[in-house]
Amino acid sequence: NAGVTQTPKFRVLKTGQSMTLLCAQDMNHEYMYWYRQDPGMGLRLIHYSVGEGTTAKGEVPDGYNVSRLKKQNFLLGLESAAPSQTSVYFCASSPMGGGPQETQYFGPGTRLLVL
């Protein structure tokens, strides 16, 4: 089991460019999440998905779009990157979502720098 993997590990973008971050999990989990972590801060939820074909907004969704076409993949898109989106992005998955005993499994992160 690879668990949760993220592609790419690091990327530099210019303001206005677009890109897609890929998250893949091989644990057959229903729920998947995208978080961002700014320096010295905790993680904040961007979007999440409760199953294939469904997505929902989190705490900081502006400037991002997501898609969950396959159960194992969750894509995070930046249509027009801004310097404020410079951050480390973490993907997570869980077998059940939102319940009080839910455990989330995190990927290694994607470090994004927007110039």
Added chain:
Amino acid sequence: DAKTTQPNSMESNEEEPVHLPCNHSTISGTDYIHWYRQLPSQGPEYVIHGLTSNVNNRMASLAIAEDRKSSTLILHRATLRDAAVYYCILRPNQAGTALIFGKGTTLSVSS
């Protein structure tokens, strides 16, 4: 959402026990207490969770106060690999809620 309060940082020596405190005075009766940790340059990692009773697993122990207004994560013998940011998170009994990460406690371990 109920809030947690943790010290910004703590230090420990290798091989010694570490007690990481968390205050959650506004916890509701059905909130679970979760702990995650984040090693340097890695994603967060689940450590342990509990509701009322103390809990043990291979990584740590969780001691929950009788009034549930505080809890303590116990690492029985700290190793250098335990140096990380430790997050105490409350999970309500409600579907569709996200993990809410605060700033956590940065644990330093010295040899």
